[in-house]
Amino acid sequence: MTHPERANAFANNEDRARWHDQALWFVRDRRDRAMQGLPEWEGLRAEAARIKGETLSRLADQLESFEDNAIASGAKVHWAGDAREFNDIVLDLLRTRRVTRVVKSKSMLTEECQLNPWLEAHGVEVVDTDLGERIVQLRREPPSHIVFPAIHLRKEEIGETFHAHLGSPKGLADPTRLTEIARGDLRSKFLGAQAGITGVNFAIAETGGIVVCTNEGNADLGTALPPIHIACMGIEKLVPKTADLAVFLRLLARSATGQAITAYTSHFHGPREGGELHIVIVDNGRSETLANPSFARALSCIRCGACMNTCPVFRRSGGHSYEATIPGPIGSILEPVRDAARHASLPFACTLCGSCTDVCPVAIPLHHQLKAWRGELTERALTGKWKRFCLALSRAIFERPGLYSAAGRLVRWLGRRLPRRWLYGKANTWGIARELPEFPSESFRERYRRERARER
Amino acid sequence: MSASRESILRRLRETRVPRHHPAAAAWSPLRYADPLGEFEQRLEVAGGSCVEIAGRDELAAALGALAPFRDAEKIASPLPEILSTWDAADPRGWAELDFAVLEGQLAVAESGAVWVAPSDSERSACFLAEHLALVVRRDSLVHNLHEAYAVLDPSRSAFGCFIAGPSKTADIEQALVIGAHGPRSLVVVFWG
Ligand code: SF4
Numbered sequence: 001m002t003h004p005e006r007a008n009a010f011a012n013n014e015d016r017a018r019w020h021d022q023a024l025w026f027v028r029d030r031r032d033r034a035m036q037g038l039p040e041w042e043g044l045r046a047e048a049a050r051i052k053g054e055t056l057s058r059l060a061d062q063l064e065s066f067e068d069n070a071i072a073s074g075a076k077v078h079w080a081g082d083a084r085e086f087n088d089i090v091l092d093l094l095r096t097r098r099v100t101r102v103v104k105s106k107s108m109l110t111e112e113c114q115l116n117p118w119l120e121a122h123g124v125e126v127v128d129t130d131l132g133e134r135i136v137q138l139r140r141e142p143p144s145h146i147v148f149p150a151i152h153l154r155k156e157e158i159g160e161t162f163h164a165h166l167g168s169p170k171g172l173a174d175p176t177r178l179t180e181i182a183r184g185d186l187r188s189k190f191l192g193a194q195a196g197i198t199g200v201n202f203a204i205a206e207t208g209g210i211v212v213c214t215n216e217g218n219a220d221l222g223t224a225l226p227p228i229h230i231a232c233m234g235i236e237k238l239v240p241k242t243a244d245l246a247v248f249l250r251l252l253a254r255s256a257t258g259q260a261i262t263a264y265t266s267h268f269h270g271p272r273e274g275g276e277l278h279i280v281i282v283d284n285g286r287s288e289t290l291a292n293p294s295f296a297r298a299l300s301c302i303r304c305g306a307c308m309n310t311c312p313v314f315r316r317s318g319g320h321s322y323e324a325t326i327p328g329p330i331g332s333i334l335e336p337v338r339d340a341a342r343h344a345s346l347p348f349a350c351t352l353c354g355s356c357t358d359v360c361p362v363a364i365p366l367h368h369q370l371k372a373w374r375g376e377l378t379e380r381a382l383t384g385k386w387k388r389f390c391l392a393l394s395r396a397i398f399e400r401p402g403l404y405s406a407a408g409r410l411v412r413w414l415g416r417r418l419p420r421r422w423l424y425g426k427a428n429t430w431g432i433a434r435e436l437p438e439f440p441s442e443s444f445r446e447r448y449r450r451e452r453a454r455e456r
Numbered sequence: 457m458s459a460s461r462e463s464i465l466r467r468l469r470e471t472r473v474p475r476h477h478p479a480a481a482a483w484s485p486l487r488y489a490d491p492l493g494e495f496e497q498r499l500e501v502a503g504g505s506c507v508e509i510a511g512r513d514e515l516a517a518a519l520g521a522l523a524p525f526r527d528a529e530k531i532a533s534p535l536p537e538i539l540s541t542w543d544a545a546d547p548r549g550w551a552e553l554d555f556a557v558l559e560g561q562l563a564v565a566e567s568g569a570v571w572v573a574p575s576d577s578e579r580s581a582c583f584l585a586e587h588l589a590l591v592v593r594r595d596s597l598v599h600n601l602h603e604a605y606a607v608l609d610p611s612r613s614a615f616g617c618f619i620a621g622p623s624k625t626a627d628i629e630q631a632l633v634i635g636a637h638g639p640r641s642l643v644v645v646f647w648g
Contacts, residue, residue, distance in 0.1 A: 023630050043483025053476040060468040073611070079461035131636055132627035148627065155629045175631035183637060190637075191548050207611035217623040217638035220583045224576075224615075225547050235464065242610060246485075246601035249618075250566075257626075260498055261567035261601075264638075265618040267610040272576045283460070287467040296473050 002345035002384075007317035016154065021315040023151065028309045030258025031359065037260075038250070048247050049363040052300035055205075055238050056290060062205045062238045063281065069208025073270035075277040083113035086282045090115060090197070090230060091122055093278055097228060099124065099194040103186075105212070105219035106130040107199025108146055108303060109232050109282060112325040115197075126197070127189045129218040131182055138165045144319030146326060147256050147305035152318050186218075196222035200233035200279075201302070202248060205240045209269040210279065213252065213262040220266055227275040231268070235286050236299040248302060251361035255304035289337045294372045298333045300362040307356035307366055313349050322346060329356040329366045336373055344382040347373035408443050415439030487599040491565035492646070495597060498568025502621030503634050504642040508594070512537055512647055515591065519557065524587040524641055528554035532581050535559060535591065547580035556585035556639075560592040560619075562607060563644065566600040569620035570644055573613040582619075588639040590619065594648045 011017050035041050055062055067077045078093075080086035086109075094102065102119065104110065104126055116126050116137070128137040132149035136142065138161050143149030150158065159173040168181045198219045202211040210231050212219045223229045239245065253259040271277035290296050308314045308328030319327040324335040324343060332346035347370045356366040377383050378391060397407050415423065416439045424431045442450070488494040496506045509518045515537045519525040530542035530553050538557045544550045558578055560570035570590045574582050582588060598604050610616045623638035634640060 026630070038486055040483035040485060043481055046481075047483075049476065053473075057473040057475055059473075060465045063465065063468070073614075079458050079464060081460035081463060085460060129637070130627070131625045135627065148630070150627050151630075155631075158628055175628040176633050178628055179625060179633040179636060183635065186637060187551065191551055204611075209611055215623070216625050216636035217583050218636070220579075220617065221637055224580045224583055235468075242608075243602070243605045246605045250601055259502065259620075261564075261569050261618060261620045263502065263619065263621045263624055265569070265620075267616045268614065269611045269616075270614045272579070272614050281464075283464045283467075287464060287471065290468070290473055291471045293474055297476060 001323070003317070003321055003323075003349040004345065006321040006323060007313075007349070010152075010318035010321055011316060016152075017316055017318070019154070020152065020318060024309045024315045027148075027257060028306070028359070031255055031306055031309065032258075034254035034258040034260065038254070044247055044251055045361055045363045048251055048302075048361060049300065051239060051244050051247060052362055053297070055240055056236065056296065056299055059235060059238065059290070062240060063235060066203055066205040066208055066238060067281075069206065070270075070279055071208070073208050075208065075270050075279050078278060078280045080280055080282045080284070082284050083282075086113045086232070086280060086284065087115055087118040089280055090232070091119060091124070093228075093230060094119070094124055094195060095122075097195070099228065101189075101193050102126045102195050102197055103129050103189055103193040103218075103222040103226070104197040105199065105214060105222050106133055106149075107197065107232050108325060109199060109234055109284075110197065111143065113282070113284060115232075127186070127193075129186055129189070129222055130214070130216060131179060134182060134186065135161060138162075142320070142325075144327065145305060145308060146303050152320060190221045190225055193222065193226045195228035195230060196226050197230045197232065198223060200231050200237050201252070202239050202245060203233055203237045203279075204242050204245070205238050207242055207269060209242075209267055211245060211249075212266045212268070213249075213264070214266075215257075215259075215263045217264050220264055223266075223268070224272075227272075228278070229268070229271065229275065230278045230280065232280050232282065234282055234284070236290075236301075252302055252304055255306040255359065255361040285338050289334065292337060294376070295333055295337055295369055297364050298330060298337075298366075298369060300364055301330050301334075302362055304361055306359040306361065310355045310359050312351060312353060312355070317349065322349070329370065330364070333366065333369045333373065336377070340377065340380065341382055344377050347371075347377060348383070348387075405443065405445065412439045412441065412443070416441070485600045485602045486566060488565055491597055491599050492594070494565040495563055495568050495644075498566070499621060499642075499644060500568075502568055503624060503632075504568070504621040504644060506644050506646065508646045510647070512591075515645060515647065518645060519589060519643075522643060525555055525589070528587065531555045531557070532585070533557035534575075534578060544577070544580075547577065550577070550580040550584040553581055553585040555587045555589070556581040557589045557591065558582055560590040560644070561596065562604060563592045563597045563646070564599075564601055564604045564618070565597060567618065567620055569618040571604065571608060571616060571618055573610075573616040576614075579615055582617075583623075583638045585639055587641045587643075588619075588622070589643045589645060591645045591647065594646045597646070
């Protein structure tokens, strides 16, 4: 299925689609206000882009010094080339320590590598502790947004899920009471866990430390109670210096939710006394993305979600329509690098409005990269036949001025005479929910020529 | 050393990533005329509150004026000014804690955040307690995160955290709910 086909299902539920659109626009608005509170915003963005750019250009050195310093602080560092190896490393760590109960805070990487099903298949209970992730975990759905995993659901649906799995009263749909029920259930999971898995927002090369940001405090509970902490990071999470954190932390929460900072910004340097800290560094296709000059800068992404909240297509089609770990504009760039054929429709799920580029806190030229993808996909014949035919036809017409004006005349003539039934036929998908503009009797060039002649 | 480590590093070394030089206008981080006022406002937006006292001897009385502290049965704190009524040998034992009072090292006006670097047992208490108070010196307040990291060295402790409000979530229909997992309230006490 392609993105438009999947988006259709979402958009057909008009109430939900409208709510989703407005909820995310509201977040975009909060982000705008937070951004306006910092007069140096553009300077900060440029600085963030510079730091990420430099880090990526000497990533091997940075990773090595991170590893050295992490080991010196008492952490163990593991390397995984792909998802399979990553899953094996984590499973092995747990098995050799006889761990069967794990709590996990948000990590898109574990989602990307499908860690949960792998651990579950091998007898390990993994509980996602971020409330949004817990909700989708209970429903056996993937998250639909990287910051708000359950944004595609209404509270009544969540109430039903909790009724089925957590024994909440039937019909309960009050967010405060539902959260309280989840809190109670998750408290027991935290207290019973033998190990905690977290993601990593930033890894500091000069100290070997890692930083994890949450609003719920779930990463903190998940690492303060069980003695084993496994932190999972992609190779692109590095920043060179501790002082660089200031730049990224100031941008991250403001871009994500409009907060000045997340409620908890936790820095880990080595294990706690008597405990273990394992850091698993994962490539899984990132080094190939980095080797692709058109898309390398997409690896600067700090996963704030702002490009999704602002995207007119994302807001109206929902995260699941991308069928990708990372949806939205940034996902539409990163996912096709992994599997171009499978994700070929994503770079077209875009109006090229450029809003994502404007909001991105690390100044990734998102819409330029999306456009570059379109060219590449078309060249590699990975787009649909009909689309390619239309593009070839437009090209033939645009390249020949005479043909262009003749085609214009024909279309204007037909447009004013064809019955509505034909004009809004199957081929005109644009017209499903919109009116075509009125067809004028003459083109701009014709009119220009006519008026010039009259003046003379 | 693992084979993957070598092959990842080799692949990265073989890659020439084009340098990107964004044109950056000169900028300097925002400072505030009234940093304490800014802090209070930020923290309030994030669901926390602020109290000011002149000296540490007023700490117990200032906390006593707060309902969650007055109603708390089990209180724990490493601070000598607070009478602890609960101790736990095991991290999980802190789950019953009503109120924890910890020392913060630094406060950041722009984020309404306090830096804490708790010991292992304080760390569990900090996140398991129903309510949390952080006590910070008034003159440790800095304007922004750049200034904070110029003073702090997070690598000196296994765990350090900026705390900027009580635990919260908006994962159900974007409705803000305070007390997702950890403390349901946060009060920051400035002294000095
Ligand atoms: S691409 Fe930019 S805006 Fe989108 S999630 Fe990443 S950092 Fe945020």
